Amino acid sequence: MENLITLESFVRSAQSTSFSAAARGLGLTPAAVSQNVARLEARLGVRLFQRSTRGLTLTESGERFLRDVSGGLETLQTAIANVSASAGQPAGLLKVSMPPALGLGYLVPLLKDFAARHPGVIPDWHMDNRHVDLINEGFDAAIGGGFDLPSGFAARELARAHIIAVASPDYVARIPPPQHPSDLQHHEGILMRSPATGRLRTWALRNRAGDQESGEMRPRMILNDPEAICQCAVMGLGIAFTATFNALPYLRNGTLVRLLPKWHADIGPISLYYAGHRQLPAKTRVFVDYVVAEFKRQGIARMFSATSGEF
Template sequence: MDNRTGEIEAFLRTVEGGSFAAAAKTLRQTPSAVSRSVARLEARLGVRLLTRTTRSLSVTPEGDRFRAQAQKLLLDLDELERSFAADKSEPRGRLRVSASTPFGIHQLLPALPEFLQRYPKITVDLSLSDALVDLVGERTDVAIRHGPLRDSSLRARKLGSSRWIVAAAPDYLQRHGTPQTPADLEQHNCLNFNYRRSVEGWTFLAGARSRQYHVAGNFMGNSGEALRLMCLGGAGIARLGDFLIGADVRAGRLVPLLQNYLKADSEDVHALYIGHARLAARVRVFMDFLVERVSLPD
């Protein structure tokens, strides 16, 4: 990197790590060298990007604005260099992918060996988390997300829809009975997520309209896979996607509940990526592979 991009990288890593020392470890430099790089950047821009005290660093409003633009700049530069360095006849390079834990375990990981056999010069860097990922900030190439799309700056390809299933283990139903209507869930232990979702509550049909029911229980988790395992263990009733517990229902490990109230309840699944005029070959072939091998039925 030249001096300018190196100074920008030093600034971004300092903000990311919260200190010059943390940035120095990432960049394999000394803290004083990182500090000097940031100082030169501030001098050239004519603005203060960081507020320094003896105990901490904080980002100024100007620094926050510069950070957002600088992250995109370095990402674009990275893409440009990779596109020229890559062998055009065979996609290659690191492909950073983010997906929810259950989707990754039950849909993506079973298909990835085939993808890697097709494209042996691509290295897949997969992160599984139910938390939303900032594609630009985290330098992620593709993120698989569930529910309504909110970021209009990203491009998306729909992989399908996953209908919701409310289910419980046979053991739980033997001990607590089977709910006949959504209102009966007030008398049951319902397993839920511990983070804010696009739609709060569980959605059921009430006549011709949909209605949200707020449920409660003694377990909350940050992963659909965690809720699935608790549900299989007889801890309570869960509302999860067909892609996650459909096989458990078909095998009899879980019993579907309130099916007449769930006919219209589903969640779209998209693969999101940052739109460039020339999409990197490794991203293009992965998107095509997802549509081919990991698509869900609508």
């Protein structure tokens, strides 16, 4: 019988089409993963991959073996992750990605209570303004919006991601406040460049009547980080579009005010993404249940809503 790490090396390599990517997820060297796969091929007497400078491609035998082994490997991994559940304690490293503002403002404050409830779970939280590769980077879960879900992954919506226009009281005092999105073209904008695509972000604003308008401004400066955009807006350098969860601390302390309160952009759900198979590792299951319950208990979806009337 093949050992678990050999099978994991094959499955991760097949999923990522790369020994290097599989190695990162397994905490091994690419050479070790390649050797594991070579030993497996020698044991089975078939070639599982076609290797080239472009990466790995499964052979017909490799595709058949992947179908046969994936379900059993998942069951073994789950059993190992849950081995301490017999003592009533989920355990293990819990690797989660989340945007910095969302993590620092709303997830990190939950750590003390979560750690007290589940002392065997070790949070390994990554604050990233990017879409991580859940499989190839070995994440148990991710929080954010717009992820392409790999096969077998699920999502639980936590709130809606709303974009609003903000500026400092000092800046607003120097200008005629915009009454309609079309007025923004006469104002200086602190614009966002997408870290993923390199393109300037544009927003389709809507009001409660369903009218849609673009919110174009004269570029004053361009940044690729939401927190930097908020900081520049606080300094009175222009008008910025930002997610409500980024703006909320500044709106509450009065260093930013909302403009065009009847207009916002809804860019989709803020969700918690995780492997959706039935035998979810206990460490991930308790994390998902805890975060969903806390967001509901604290009314965070309403807090983030641009139409709640709270800002």
